[in-house]
Amino acid sequence: MKILVDGDACPGRQLIEKAAKEDSIPVIILCDINHYITSDYSEVICVDAGFQSVDVSLINKASKGDIVVTGDFGVAAMALGKGAYAISGKGFVYDDSNIDKLLFERHIAAKARRAGNRTSTIKKRTTEDDDRLYKNLKFLISKARK
Known part of the structure; x- marks a missing residue:
């Protein structure tokens, strides 16, 4: 088992690494060459800055039982x-x-944006988000171990 992180837009990286360290799970952070990410714990892999290049690389590295951290529904x-x-x-x-x-809601929102409508804005990160990330990541780790 490993944790793969879509690093181009991933807040909470420190919490992901904390949870992974506690259970000795390797973390791989994927980003494109336009993002500079360093880590003392995780392996950082930079890929070309092409359309969805990080997404494709991440999915190619994912296996059954791994944990993928991403904000992309696809x-x-x-x-x-x-x-x-x-x-x-x-x-x-x-x-x-x-x-x-x-995925359906994402499709509807994209159609609305193409038609000139505005969709909701992204909300600022809260401490509740951090707590939820850590708690649910630990839950997935224990689930993946069974």
């Missing part, structure tokens, strides 16, 4: 399809019971 859906677990940077666990709804 990446989460592909991870679930490979038998991996998926969680957002704010600690929301993606699973078969919610991923279709999330």
Whole structure:
């Protein structure tokens, strides 16, 4: 088991590494060459700055039982399809019971934006988000170990 992190837009990286260290789980952070990420614990892999290059690399490295941290519903859906677990940077666990709804809502929002409408803005990160991320990541780690 390993934790793969979509590093181009991943808050809470310190909490992810803390949870991983406690259980001696390797962490791989993927980012494109436009982002400079360093870590004392995680392996950082930089890929070319192409459209969805990080997403494709992350999914290619994911295996059954891994944990994928991403805010991208499409990446989460592909991870679930490979038998991996998926969680957002704010600690929301993606699973078969919610991923279709999330993908559909993303599709509707994209259609609305193309039509010139505005969709909701991203909310600022809170301490509740941090708490949820750590708690749910520890839950997924224990689930993946069974």
